[in-house]
């Protein structure tokens with residue numbers, strides 16, 4: 001499974017991938033950051049993306065979501081080449097992400113943040129002067145997103161006044177408000193307690209619908225438990241891609257994580 005060249009099994013199984021990275025490379029100036037990353041995400045799967053700090057994980061998300069242009073290669077959503085599509089256009093196509101650092105409007109309430117996300121998804125942008133009816137609809141969607149969550153009682157609280165864990169829940173809800181086909185999560189549990197991490201992961205599991213999920217996380221126990229498959233980046237190269245068990249047993253992965261992988265929980 002490890003050692004290039006190899007073919008992502010999703011591509012050899014005749015299942016049309018929902019997302020395809022075709023020989024993606026990236027250089028920042030003279031510095032190469034990603035080399036020939038070739039893989040696919042299958043419909044409905046949860047794919048883990050792991051690798052040491054600086055391996056290129058976030059850069060890969062930036063390329064997929066259109067914040068960064070690849071130096072080589074292509075990104076395909078279904079059969080559609082995404083070249084030239086900006087992040088907003090990609091989000092409307094269902095390619096939705098969260099960020100390593102939260103991007104909420106800190107001074108606005110939880111409900112208003114979620115309503116803005118719903119408005120943006122509905123194509124009304126941030127034009128809340130577009131009509132009270134549109135805003136009311138969006139706020140109803142916000143309340144539906146919050147329903148049954150402990151955070152519902154804090155709907156009118158400014159995001160700045162939430163705990164860090166609550167803010168990460170808001171990040172996930174903002175992503176879900178955009179009806180993702182593919183949900184890209186960049187370290188959604190970083191800095192959270194075990195209990196808070198479990199809340200975030202449960203929310204993703206319960207509300208993702210049919211969406212495929214790509215999960216970047218440094219907690220390998222979480223990745224191995226949550227994911228159907230795991231991709232490993234090291235120094236910008238995809239060095240392994242397979243089931244959690246196969247990746248866990250891969251000597252190339254152990255070599256990338258000097259000191260070894262943590263024991264299974």
Ligand SMILES: Nc1ncnc2c1ncn2[C@@H]1O[C@H](COP(=O)(O)OP(=O)(O)OP(=O)(O)O)[C@@H](O)[C@H]1O
Nearest residue numbers: 028031033051052053054055056057058059060100
């Ligand atoms: N805009 C940029 N300009 C120059 N170099 C960049 C830029 N963005 C990222 N890099 C470099 O690319 C490499 C990969 O960074 P990236 O943030 O993708 O890693 P990562 O795997 O997400 O790391 P971490 O686990 O620490 O979040 C790093 O060496 C980083 O310094």
Ligand SMILES: [Mg+2]
Nearest residue numbers: 057058059100
């Ligand atoms: Mg990163």
